[in-house]
Amino acid sequence: MTDPVIQATGLSKSFKATRALDGCDVQISTGRIVGLLGENGAGKTTLMRILAGLVRPTSGTVRVFGQPPGTSAVAGRIGVTIEGSAYYPWLSAHDNVAALHRGFGRALGPERIAAALGRVGLDQTGRRRAATLSQGQRQRLALAVAMAHEPDLLVLDEPANGLDPTGMADLRKLIVAERDRGATVLVSSHLLAELEEFCDTVVMMHRGKVVGTRDLDQAESSPRFLVEVQPGELAAAQEALEAAGVKADQAGEGSLLVEIDSGRAANQILVGAGIVPESVSPHHAGLEEYYFARLKEAGE
Incomplete structure (x- = not known):
């Protein structure tokens, strides 16, 4: 090296x-x-x-x-x-x-x-x-x-x-x-x-x-997915994912950013909790999103 x-x-x-x-x-x-x-x-x-x-x-x-x-x-x-x-x-x-x-x-x-x-x-x-x-x-x-x-x-x-x-x-x-x-x-x-x-x-x-x-020239270390649910089910969806040991952050009305190996796995957790997602799609964070997430972790 x-x-x-x-x-x-x-x-x-x-x-x-x-x-x-x-x-x-x-x-x-x-x-x-x-x-x-x-x-x-x-x-x-x-x-x-x-x-x-x-x-x-x-x-x-x-x-x-x-x-x-x-x-x-x-x-x-x-x-x-x-x-x-x-x-x-x-x-x-x-x-x-x-x-x-x-x-x-x-x-x-x-x-x-x-x-x-x-x-x-x-x-x-x-x-x-x-x-x-x-x-x-x-x-x-x-x-x-x-x-x-x-x-x-x-x-x-x-x-x-x-x-x-x-x-x-x-x-x-x-x-x-x-x-x-x-x-x-x-x-x-x-x-x-x-x-x-x-x-x-x-x-x-x-x-x-x-x-x-x-x-910037390497893939993200943790795959992330954008999960869309009914706004009224957002809190329950986040709770179900986090109970399964999956990090899930709210990303807007009815949206969660989920760190998980596959979209199918996220879907299975939610369906098992009685929640049917509107959509589950791969999400690639831009530099801006990553930067502000690091500021949030730093207490800003």
Whole structure:
């Protein structure tokens, strides 16, 4: 088994009285696009800053490529965009890429820089001063800086901010291309549908904790069925299923979401209790439903 690219255990971070991370456990495998999902203030950016070696955790352990974040062994293998990524407004986009990499001891040739700018759609504006670029173009510049040295790990904090629909579509293609190149990509967003478009795995955060992880490229671990009954029989149907050891949650008027191996088994339990279902059909939970179920389990 390949060692994980990122391994964090019991990770916590406090800023004075504010606890930004509260016992996070995260493991990320090689060659996957992993989305970090959570509302503003969930701890996504703090976790990414720790992984990038920009801040230290208050407690817990974290390793990137088996090494502490921020070491030279890790810095050469990682590309980062964190909120408010720095740039030199008086330099061109091309010279920004060169200067920011020189700061890390990397000398990139003009061909490599031009290729990076071309990949993010700045090939026609590479010689313009960064101060004259739009917000979306500056976001593309930050991506070019992060990707120019072809890192093994990309940590992208809200990279779609400021991008128009075309830019967002280009971003998705770019991230998938990085994964196909062999890189691991960690990308954060508070927009669920955005991550569902291209991620292999989504890690869900809430109030500084990881509350769930879902692999989007794998089948659900527990088969679920949507059972429709007469509204007046809903409570009795739920009671009969739960008495048989089956998890059943109300999903609307006259509807139950049932975790059971087969629809026939659910039907047999209900018929045995004198309830004839209107219908029993397979149900595949979307990411949104799964996310809010994890928040409910976390007490929200």
